[in-house]
Amino acid sequence: MKAQTIIGIVLIVVGVLALAMGSISYTKEETVLDIGPIEATAKTRESIPLPPLLGGLALAGGVALVFMGRKRGAV
Numbered sequence: 001m002k003a004q005t006i007i008g009i010v011l012i013v014v015g016v017l018a019l020a021m022g023s024i025s026y027t028k029e030e031t032v033l034d035i036g037p038i039e040a041t042a043k044t045r046e047s048i049p050l051p052p053l054l055g056g057l058a059l060a061g062g063v064a065l066v067f068m069g070r071k072r073g074a075v
Contacts, residue, residue, distance in 0.1 A: 005069035011062030018055030023047040 025047040033040035 002069050004065050008062045008065030008069060011058045011065065013062075015055045015057070015059030015062055018050045018058060019052060021050065022052075023049045 025045060027043055027045050029041055029043050031039060032042045
């Protein structure tokens with residue numbers, strides 16, 4: 001497999017995941033109280049939204065790279 005085809009496949013997978021998930025979620029731990037040996041923490045869940053345009057562009061770019069790689073390999 002050529003590097004162009006591999007990059008295309010990776011972009012297709014990333015594009016499909018971005019369209020399916022819609023956002024990336026993560027947990028953030030923050031120290032709320034710190035008095036000597038006593039420490040209190042709070043966990044908050046935050047997310048980064050992924051615009052559908054980003055997923056669509058990654059998917060389209062990946063498909064284009066895969067087809068360009070196949071076309072050049074056939075010649």
